Amino acid sequence: MVDEAAATIAGSAGQVPGAEPEAVREDSALSASWRTLVGWVAVLCIAASLAHVLLVFLHVAPLNSISKRYTEKIDAWVLPLFEQNWQLFAPNPESVNQQISARTGRISKDGPSDVSRWVDLSAMDASAVRHSVFPSHTAQNMLRRAWTSYVQEHGGDDRSHSDRARMMKEYLRNIAANRIAGERPGTFDTIQLRVVTKRIPPPAPDGGDSRPTGRVSHETRYLPWWKVTTHAR
Structure with a gap:
């Protein structure tokens, strides 16, 4: 029921x-x-x-x-985002110091105009690393490695003869443009890099002061003006 x-x-x-x-x-x-x-x-x-x-x-x-x-x-x-460098136990010590600077301009009929002063990009990285307990890997290596890769692909010629060479040129250009854009107000559509290379003297045989008594040898290299997408700076 x-x-x-x-x-x-x-x-x-x-x-x-x-x-x-x-x-x-x-x-x-x-x-x-x-x-x-x-x-x-x-x-x-x-x-x-x-x-x-x-x-x-x-x-x-x-x-x-x-x-x-x-x-x-x-x-x-x-390359280049996932590049590996396996030199932990066999490092290749630097033999030169490089100062990488950049300046910007606007393209006109007569070439770059409204050219800015040089901005020391290497000094910006050094300032970010100095006195830092946990220095940024980006500040230590990004710009330096970009320039090293650029030289490996181009040598003394600034013409890109391969896809990788073009990629490294764009990589270096974009790093510099983004650094400048974050540093200054305004706009720019072309950028130029200057690299000053100074030789590091070898250590003294007796372990004393290795600083040279004469003039330190160095060379300055100016890269061509590169066109960039208009950036605010």
Whole structure:
């Protein structure tokens, strides 16, 4: 009698005994769809991470048949954002000090006009590092490594003869333009770099003062004016 009464009440309410409500079924279907989407996103992230680790490994590993065959593809992914420098236990000490400066201008019919004064970008990095307990890796290496890579690709010629050379030129140009834009008000659409290279004298044989008594040799290199997207400065 009790079961019959329950069935009668359920039937009067339009529900079938033992069946789930329609709202519950919709929520379950929605949750299943989200779980499927999250699962696929997780799989893609894991696959991308594994691919990244593999490419970086091939970049830093000794030359082998795979890295030789896919050198361009590996370098296109790793350089310049994920470049690795494995010189922790065999460092290559610097033999020169380089002062990298930049100035900006506006393009006119007669060439660059409204030329600014030189801004010492190297001094900005040195100021950010000096007396810092935890110096920024960016301040220590970004500008210096960008210039080193530029010289490796261009030598004494400022013409870019490869895709990597063009990439390193744009990389160096963008670093300088962003530094200047954050330092000054106004706008500019062209920029020039000046690099002063000073030789570091070798240590004295007797361990004394190694500073030279004569004039320190140095050379100054002016890069061409590079056009940039209009920056506020």
